[in-house]
Amino acid sequence: MITxxxxxxxxxxxxxxxxxxxxxxxxxxxxAYHTVNDTVEGLKNNSPDxxxxxxxxxxxxxxxxxxxLKQTYKDLKIIALSNFEDIAFIxxxxxxxANGYLLKNTNKxxxxxxxxxxxxxxxxxxxTLQRQLLNDSLGxxxxxxxxxxxxxxxxxxxxxxxxxxxxxxxxANKLFVTVKTVEAHRSNLIQKLSxxxxxxxxxxxxxxxxx
Amino acid sequence: MITxxxxxxxxxxxxxxxxxxxxxxxxxxxxAYHTVNDTVEGLKNNSPDxxxxxxxxxxxxxxxxxxxLKQTYKDLKIIALSNFEDIAFIxxxxxxxANGYLLKNTNKxxxxxxxxxxxxxxxxxxxTLQRQLLNDSLGxxxxxxxxxxxxxxxxxxxxxxxxxxxxxxxxANKLFVTVKTVEAHRSNLIQKLSxxxxxxxxxxxxxxxxx
DNA sequence: TAAAACTTTAGGGAAAACCCTAAAGTTTTA
DNA sequence: TAAAACTTTAGGGTTTTCCCTAAAGTTTTA
Numbered sequence: 001m002i003t004x005x006x007x008x009x010x011x012x013x014x015x016x017x018x019x020x021x022x023x024x025x026x027x028x029x030x031x032a033y034h035t036v037n038d039t040v041e042g043l044k045n046n047s048p049d050x051x052x053x054x055x056x057x058x059x060x061x062x063x064x065x066x067x068x069l070k071q072t073y074k075d076l077k078i079i080a081l082s083n084f085e086d087i088a089f090i091x092x093x094x095x096x097x098a099n100g101y102l103l104k105n106t107n108k109x110x111x112x113x114x115x116x117x118x119x120x121x122x123x124x125x126x127x128t129l130q131r132q133l134l135n136d137s138l139g140x141x142x143x144x145x146x147x148x149x150x151x152x153x154x155x156x157x158x159x160x161x162x163x164x165x166x167x168x169x170x171x172a173n174k175l176f177v178t179v180k181t182v183e184a185h186r187s188n189l190i191q192k193l194s195x196x197x198x199x200x201x202x203x204x205x206x207x208x209x210x211x
Numbered sequence: 212m213i214t215x216x217x218x219x220x221x222x223x224x225x226x227x228x229x230x231x232x233x234x235x236x237x238x239x240x241x242x243a244y245h246t247v248n249d250t251v252e253g254l255k256n257n258s259p260d261x262x263x264x265x266x267x268x269x270x271x272x273x274x275x276x277x278x279x280l281k282q283t284y285k286d287l288k289i290i291a292l293s294n295f296e297d298i299a300f301i302x303x304x305x306x307x308x309a310n311g312y313l314l315k316n317t318n319k320x321x322x323x324x325x326x327x328x329x330x331x332x333x334x335x336x337x338x339t340l341q342r343q344l345l346n347d348s349l350g351x352x353x354x355x356x357x358x359x360x361x362x363x364x365x366x367x368x369x370x371x372x373x374x375x376x377x378x379x380x381x382x383a384n385k386l387f388v389t390v391k392t393v394e395a396h397r398s399n400l401i402q403k404l405s406x407x408x409x410x411x412x413x414x415x416x417x418x419x420x421x422x
Numbered sequence: 423t424a425a426a427a428c429t430t431t432a433g434g435g436a437a438a439a440c441c442c443t444a445a446a447g448t449t450t451t452a
Numbered sequence: 453t454a455a456a457a458c459t460t461t462a463g464g465g466t467t468t469t470c471c472c473t474a475a476a477g478t479t480t481t482a
Contacts, residue, residue, distance in 0.1 A: 011316045012231075016223030019230040105222045152428060165411040167468065181430050187470070197438085198469070200376040202413035363458060378438065392460050398440070408468085409439070 002026055002119050005048035007033040007065075008081065009058050013104065017052060020108040027115060036060035043073065050115055052102075055082040055093070063093050070097035077118040084208060090129060092150070100124030151192065158185040162198060163205050213330050216242040216259035218250045218276075219292065220269050224315065228263060231319040238326060247271035254284065261326055263313075266293040266304070274304050281308035288329040295419060301340060303361070311335030362403065369396040373409060374416050 004027055008014050014032050021027045031046050033039040036059045039051075051069070055062040066078050079100040080093045090101050099118040102111065103126060110126065117124040151159065161171045168182040175182070190196070193204045215238055219225050225243050232238045242257050244250040247270045250262070262280070266273040277289050290311035291304045301312050310329040313322065314337060321337065328335040362370065372382045379393040386393070401408070404415045 009316065010224075011318055012227030013221075013223045015227030015230050016225070019226050020223075105220065107222055108226075154429065162410055163414055165407040165414075167408070169468085177429085178431060180432055183470075184430075187472095190470080196376045196470095197378070197409075199373055199409050199413045202410045203374055203376075203417060206414060206417045365459065380438080388459085389461060391462060394440075395460075398442095401440080 001028055002050060002115060003028050003030045003048045004050045004052060004115065005029070005031040005033065005039075005042070005046060006052045007035075007039045007057070007062070008052070008054040009034045009056075010054075013054070013081075017111070020111055021115075023108070024112055027112070034058075036062075036065050039065065039069075043069065043076075047073075048076070050077040050079060050099075050118060052079050052081055053098075055080055055084075063096055066093060066098050067096040077121075079114055079118055079124065085129065085132075090125070094123070101129065102126065103129075151189070155185055155189055155192070158182060159189055159201060159205050162186070162189075163202050213238050213261060213326060214241045214259045215239065215261045215263060215326065216244065216250075216253070216257060217263045218244040218246075218268070218273070219263070219265040220245045220267075221265075224265070224292075228322070231322055232326075234319070235323055238323070245269075247273075247276050250276065250280070254280065254287075258284075259287070261288045261290060261310075261329060263290050263292055264309075266291055266295075274307055277304060277309050278307040288332075290325055290329055290335065296340065296343075301336070305334070312340065313337065314340075362400070366396055366400055366403070369393060370400055370412060370416050373397070373400075374413050 004021060006014050006017050006029065008017070014034075018029055018032070021029055030048055031042055033042045034057075036057050039053075043051075053062045053066060057065070062080060062082075066080065069076060069078065077099045078097065079102055080090075080098045081102050081104055083104050085103060093101060099121075100114050100123060102114055102124075106114075106126070114124040157175065158171055161174065166174065168179050168186065171182045172179045186198075186201075189201055193201060195201055195204055215232060217225050217228050217240065219228070225245075229240055229243070232240055241259055242253055244253050245268075247268050250264075254262075264273045264277060268276070273291060273293075277291065280287060280289065288310045289308065290313055291301075291309045292313050292315055294315050296314060304312060310332075311325050311334060313325055313335075317325075317337070325335040368386065369382055372385065377385065379390050379397065382393045383390045397409075397412075400412055404412060406412055406415055
């Protein structure tokens, strides 16, 4: 019997997961959490084999949480849940210790397969993503962006302010640095995220849940 | 017995809804669709009493679909499903004929209540949104934006290109108009959406699913 | 500890965005 | 059909973004 916990802020997604997994004899859902905090607290009392972890949470992001949880619970298997099909994004979360990655429009059989796979200490990725990762490692262009969310603390800070419609001057005042510094961060962000302008920065930031 | 169909591109959400509703004797789910097209085709063969309609669909948006469906199926009750708690957004979809509006993090009892309410030809809105609408009509500021998605066809077109990182010049070339025209649309968009710059435009466009 | 990555600053210039007022023709709606 | 809303264009100006090169100090990582 594999025990599973879920972290997702959407009631319906949790229900959907519960339904699919309750039909499987070998899997038992022992808890569900809705926030980063919930999860951290909940895991102090429960020890699921596997955690299905949503990336976008109201009080933080699953990527960082994944890293933290893995430090505390070495044996816990984590399967990331997300809407986004981005190879570099996946690389990041795998690097942070995740044992698998599932798109939210997955179906029951894939979900069950993913759980059994990671339980066997193997990495699980959906077919489409495997192909994309393969293409990527072969240097072939993929339909997903080349975005690597390796943003520095400061860059994330600036990005989140850009999304909030702050101008470079506003940001400079807020962070007590010069406008030139902010512009440097802006340029670096544009480079790193492979976009052309502020519109791209905002779009990517929101799409990838970086802010 | 109330018959219900669901339109949502996320498998899990559909599963979650099915689970919750299957536990209710008076409600029967007769079909589920994943796209605008699916829904239009599916409704030719099925006549549910109620359609639970996601706003953000891969091949279009539920707001326009709602209007179209209501023209063809006068008696069909539509409950909009969305993640966004925006009063003006809700006004728009109600104006387009929706009989109710549910946030995706709803629970079973509210979901069932919503279905029974609209079946009785009454409008259903969650408590929190009712309060916001009341405040709004009293002229009080609410925590949601004042955004009214009354964008013209052309403005939507321009906005979607802005989100795609097109500059005003790019857009002008694409639409065969002058840069000045595009800038006029830009200014109007900034006014209408109550934002300060392109970052705000992109953020709002993505948050409200306008593009 | 040494290398690598990050943060900060700068000058100068080109491009783009933004704001204002104004107006005429087109389409939609009441 | 008349009013309202939409689309188009313009001049002229300010602000902001974006790009380039360059460098020094700080922090993190191997």
